Amino acid sequence: MTNGAPRLVRDDPAALEALSQVRVLYTDLDGTLVAPGGSVLADAGGAPSLIVAEQIVALSRAGLEAVPISGRGRVQLREFTQLLGWNAYIAEAGGILVHGTGLDAEIRVDHGEWPDGTLPAGETPFAAINRVRAAETLMQAFPGRIEHYAPWQMDREVSLLLRGCLDTAKGQAVLDALPLPVDLVDNGMLRSYGTLTCRDMPPHAYHVVPHGVSKSRAIALDLAWRGLTRANAAAIGDSATDLEMADTVAVMALVGNAFASAGVLDGLERTPRDNVWRTEGERTGGWAEFARAWLEARR
Numbered sequence: 001m002t003n004g005a006p007r008l009v010r011d012d013p014a015a016l017e018a019l020s021q022v023r024v025l026y027t028d029l030d031g032t033l034v035a036p037g038g039s040v041l042a043d044a045g046g047a048p049s050l051i052v053a054e055q056i057v058a059l060s061r062a063g064l065e066a067v068p069i070s071g072r073g074r075v076q077l078r079e080f081t082q083l084l085g086w087n088a089y090i091a092e093a094g095g096i097l098v099h100g101t102g103l104d105a106e107i108r109v110d111h112g113e114w115p116d117g118t119l120p121a122g123e124t125p126f127a128a129i130n131r132v133r134a135a136e137t138l139m140q141a142f143p144g145r146i147e148h149y150a151p152w153q154m155d156r157e158v159s160l161l162l163r164g165c166l167d168t169a170k171g172q173a174v175l176d177a178l179p180l181p182v183d184l185v186d187n188g189m190l191r192s193y194g195t196l197t198c199r200d201m202p203p204h205a206y207h208v209v210p211h212g213v214s215k216s217r218a219i220a221l222d223l224a225w226r227g228l229t230r231a232n233a234a235a236i237g238d239s240a241t242d243l244e245m246a247d248t249v250a251v252m253a254l255v256g257n258a259f260a261s262a263g264v265l266d267g268l269e270r271t272p273r274d275n276v277w278r279t280e281g282e283r284t285g286g287w288a289e290f291a292r293a294w295l296e297a298r299r
């Protein structure tokens, strides 16, 4: 690692001290908690493994809560959360907070900084973003470099989901001309280009969200909902948008593979933060390494 790279969470007394107070872990899924292909029952290379499953069980036994926070939609995340024995999740890159996985689940939708009355009655933020043609505007400005991320763009309520190879600042500048304030969020690298023709950078997942909606803001809302404070929270992830979760938690961990992302490296350089650490392991291996450090710190 180069100078200025975050310290290893498991080796740093300051990280372990902070983790001793943490009660909730906000965890990204893709690139973080799951192996390539999406399984929790595999190691970082995709070979069958219990490395994450064992730590999920150990955290649950210790009474420690993990909350998936992901770009995935609400229906997808409900199934995933229930399957792992957890009880809350944050979907659509911070746009939807849910407590409970049953019929009595409580759901809160965040409109970010859109003023009340921005949406006509019955219109979802997702529909509003489509109404101002955000995707078409980006496709026109960056031909071959941005597309719908099929089939995961279906059944969405808050955010538009795209796949592309964009400079996020340039993409944001194009979106700033729309009649509705929206943010372009980089949610990490993907493995497949789909029908994109760009090859000068790896493909990324992007969300277009109401201005202000973010994983970081969702964590602040969720902590307030729980009556907890920042000192009680940690987060783990692999993307530029995950890194910003550092602003609302005590401990932010980046898994080893996060450092392959230009957006993450830029973010680390642009905004120095003293509560960001890393794991040596990648993906599931990094997640398990973090969980072990947390459990150790709580003893």
Ligand SMILES: [Mg+2]
Residues within 6 Å of the ligand: 028, 029, 030, 031, 032, 187, 188, 237, 238, 239
């Ligand atoms: Mg990710």
